[in-house]
Amino acid sequence: MSNIKTRFAPSPTGYMHIGNLRTALYSYLIAKSNGGTFMLRIEDTDQNRFVEGAMDVIYRTLELCGLNYDEGPDKDMGNGPYIQSQRRDIYIKYAKKLVELGHAYYCFCSKERLDGLREELEAKGLPYEYDGHCKNLSPEEIQKKLDAGEPYVIRQIMPKEGVSEYDDAVYGKITIENSTLEEQILLKSDGMPTYNFANVVDDHLMGVTHVVRGNEYITSTPKYNLLYDAFGWERPCYIHLPLITKEGGKKLSKREGDASFEDFYNKGYLKDAIINYVALLGWSPGGEREIYSLKELEEIFSIKGINNSPAVFDMAKFRWMNGEYIKMMAPEDFHKAALPYYEKCLTRKLDLKRISELLQSRVEVLCDIPDYVDFFENVCDYDVSMYVHKKMKTTVESSLEALQNVIPVLESIDDWQEEKIHSALMEHIAQKGVKNGIVLWPLRTALSGKMSTPGGAVEIAYIIGKEETLARVNNAVNFIKASL
RNA sequence: GCCUCCAUGGUCAAGCGGUUAAGACAUCGCCCUCUCACGGCGGUAACAAGGGUUCGAUUCCCUUUGGGGGUACCA
Numbered sequence: 058m059s060n061i062k063t064r065f066a067p068s069p070t071g072y073m074h075i076g077n078l079r080t081a082l083y084s085y086l087i088a089k090s091n092g093g094t095f096m097l098r099i100e101d102t103d104q105n106r107f108v109e110g111a112m113d114v115i116y117r118t119l120e121l122c123g124l125n126y127d128e129g130p131d132k133d134m135g136n137g138p139y140i141q142s143q144r145r146d147i148y149i150k151y152a153k154k155l156v157e158l159g160h161a162y163y164c165f166c167s168k169e170r171l172d173g174l175r176e177e178l179e180a181k182g183l184p185y186e187y188d189g190h191c192k193n194l195s196p197e198e199i200q201k202k203l204d205a206g207e208p209y210v211i212r213q214i215m216p217k218e219g220v221s222e223y224d225d226a227v228y229g230k231i232t233i234e235n236s237t238l239e240e241q242i243l244l245k246s247d248g249m250p251t252y253n254f255a256n257v258v259d260d261h262l263m264g265v266t267h268v269v270r271g272n273e274y275i276t277s278t279p280k281y282n283l284l285y286d287a288f289g290w291e292r293p294c295y296i297h298l299p300l301i302t303k304e305g306g307k308k309l310s311k312r313e314g315d316a317s318f319e320d321f322y323n324k325g326y327l328k329d330a331i332i333n334y335v336a337l338l339g340w341s342p343g344g345e346r347e348i349y350s351l352k353e354l355e356e357i358f359s360i361k362g363i364n365n366s367p368a369v370f371d372m373a374k375f376r377w378m379n380g381e382y383i384k385m386m387a388p389e390d391f392h393k394a395a396l397p398y399y400e401k402c403l404t405r406k407l408d409l410k411r412i413s414e415l416l417q418s419r420v421e422v423l424c425d426i427p428d429y430v431d432f433f434e435n436v437c438d439y440d441v442s443m444y445v446h447k448k449m450k451t452t453v454e455s456s457l458e459a460l461q462n463v464i465p466v467l468e469s470i471d472d473w474q475e476e477k478i479h480s481a482l483m484e485h486i487a488q489k490g491v492k493n494g495i496v497l498w499p500l501r502t503a504l505s506g507k508m509s510t511p512g513g514a515v516e517i518a519y520i521i522g523k524e525e526t527l528a529r530v531n532n533a534v535n536f537i538k539a540s541l
Numbered sequence: 542g543c544c545u546c547c548a549u550g551g552u553c554a555a556g557c558g559g560u561u562a563a564g565a566c567a568u569c570g571c572c573c574u575c576u577c578a579c580g581g582c583g584g585u586a587a588c589a590a591g592g593g594u595u596c597g598a599u600u601c602c603c604u605u606u607g608g609g610g611g612u613a614c615c616a
Contacts, residue, residue, distance in 0.1 A: 066616095067616090068615080068616050070616090100616065102615090102616085103614095103615055103616070105615090106615075106616085164614095168614075171613095171614085175613095182542075183542085184542065184543065184612065185612080185613085186612085210614055228546070228547090231545080231546080232545085233544070233545070234543095234544065234545090236543095236544090237543070237544045237545085237611090237612075239612070239613095241613090241614095242613085242614050244614090245614040246614060247614075249614085251613090251614070251615080251616085252615070252616045253616090256616090271610090271616095272546070272547095272609085272610065272611095273609095273610055273611065273616085274610095274611090274616090275545070275546065275610070275611080276544065276545050276546085276610075276611045276612080277611070277612095297546090299546090299547075299609085299610095300609065300610075302609080304551090304552080306608065306609070334553095337553070337554085337565095338553070339553090341553085341554060341555070343555065343556095344555085344564085345555085345563075345564045345565075346564095346565095347553095347564085347565060347566095364553095364554080365546080365547065366546090366547050366548065366609090367546095367547070367548095367608080367609055367610090368552090368553065368554095369551095369552055369553075370552095370553095371551095371552045371553060371566065371567085372552095373552075373566060373567055374552070374553065374565075374566040374567075375566090376566090377565090377566055377567085378565095378566085380578095380579095384579080415578095416578095417579095418578060418579045418580090419577070419578045419579075420578090429577095446576085449575090449576085479575090482575085483575095486575095493574090493575055494575065494576090496575085497575035497576080498575070498576065500575080501575065501576055502576080505576085507576085507577090508576070508577075509576055509577030509578075510576060510577065511576095511577075511578075512575095512576085512577090513574085513575040513576060513577085514575055514576080515575065516575090517576095
């Protein structure tokens with residue numbers, strides 16, 4: 058048993074961003090592949106951002122994906138509470154300790170003064186930086202303000218010279234100039250900590266050894282290290298993950314429906330496919346295989362395989378992978394999954410099981426199903442030119458003839474089964490001495506009105522039934538005649 | 542602006558001083574075939590640029606260019 062411990066520490070935003078899911082996944086996999094512990098902690102220190110039901114989204118998504126944590130809000134292993142808003146006193150205690158240690162100070166500057174300062178600097182074209190107004194208050198002054206109940210924050214003291222370095226497991230050595238480190242706020246005036254403080258205190262107190270997070274924290278990590286050092290705590294191993302964008306380097310956005318796990322899931326992407334695709338976005342096992350179950354990933358994942366350059370979320374490949382997972386489903390499972398989509402567009406009595414069989418190898422995303430099967434319900438308007446098929450050697454005229462000739466053949470079939478329809482049609486084709494396509498292409502077109510369909514003429518005829526088949530062929534004959 | 546990270550085909554990527562520079566998606570062509578899809582076979586397509594280091598750079602270093610991130614009482 059290794060003593061590696063990772064954590065997923067989302068702030069409850071109300072949805073699971075795909076980038077966050079990947080962070081959770083990698084954290085989980087790093088722990089599991091090393092026989093370590095995976096923990097969930099909720100970072101809800103920004104009270105203005107409270108979102109109803111947001112925690113449930115986190116719990117639900119992790120559970121659905123199989124990213125089971127060994128420790129968390131509902132699994133207290135002695136390091137709780139695991140929800141930061143319930144840890145206020147802890148942060149206050151450590152913030153004050155940091156002041157005593159000489160690494161932080163009270164700041165009584167009002168929001169107004171800070172805003173003024175910001176404007177002033179901006180007007181001069183200078184970047185904002187806290188001016189250290191409260192840094193040199195005497196102990197007496199501080200006590201007086203404290204006694205008077207003045208609101209305050211606690212800021213971290215930063216070195217002004219030199220550089221800070223640390224090793225990142227994926228980026229290697231990171232060097233930051235200390236002069237760029239701001240004297241950031243550790244404890245807000247409402248008594249809540251900022252992320253910058255809470256994550257350090259909690260990670261240490263909770264025994265987190267490997268910090269896995271997005272690379273937006275890469276430049277602020279030295280500030281966290283200074284905190285670890287000030288307390289005399291051991292610094293964790295850092296694993297910063299490159300960002301995921303969409304084509305053109307744009308951000309995945311919730312608004313456009315391409316950013317959240319649940320959007321994809323609701324559209325008919327399978328959770329295993331999502332996990333698999335996301336795992337490979339920024340990480341590579343090295344070989345040629347690309348389809349991996351979560352269990353397999355738990356075995357083979359390694360930090361070494363994490364890429365350090367940003368990755369584009371490729372919708373086309375994602376769809377392909379989802380299609381692979383759909384093809385791997387047991388037929389009955391696929392059928393069950395497809396049923397709700399049939400209900401949206403099919404009211405006729407049809408052999409849905411057969412439709413599922415025809416569909417499974419064609420569908421990439423479940424939500425595309427209606428587009429594939431809607432013609433079973435009705436034939437939409439289509440153009441006569443569809444009867445012209447170069448490879449099948451059909452023309453509008455040949456199609457009209459073929460359809461007219463095939464009507465009696467279809468009428469003569471009493472037992473409306475696929476094999477029967479097939480043999481009757483083939484026999485007819487043989488008799489005529491024409492190529493299959495001469496008859497079958499127009500028939501398929503007449504029955505579907507589509508360029509492509511799941512199944513060919515025979516399958517479609519079987520599924521919609523004899524009566525409907527004849528009705529559609531007759532309609533088609535009239536339609537073609539009218540167009541000539 | 543300042544700081545910082547990144548850079549192999551359209552996309553994901555392997556590579557870690559000497560390779561015909563893998564593989565996958567997409568794309569194109571062929572085969573299979575009652576359409577499409579699946580499946581099979583094949584094609585097009587990449588080391589951002591310029592300097593070094595070296596017998597030899599995609600690989601190491603520097604510069605440029607391009608892109609990302611940070612610069613909040615958000616995380």
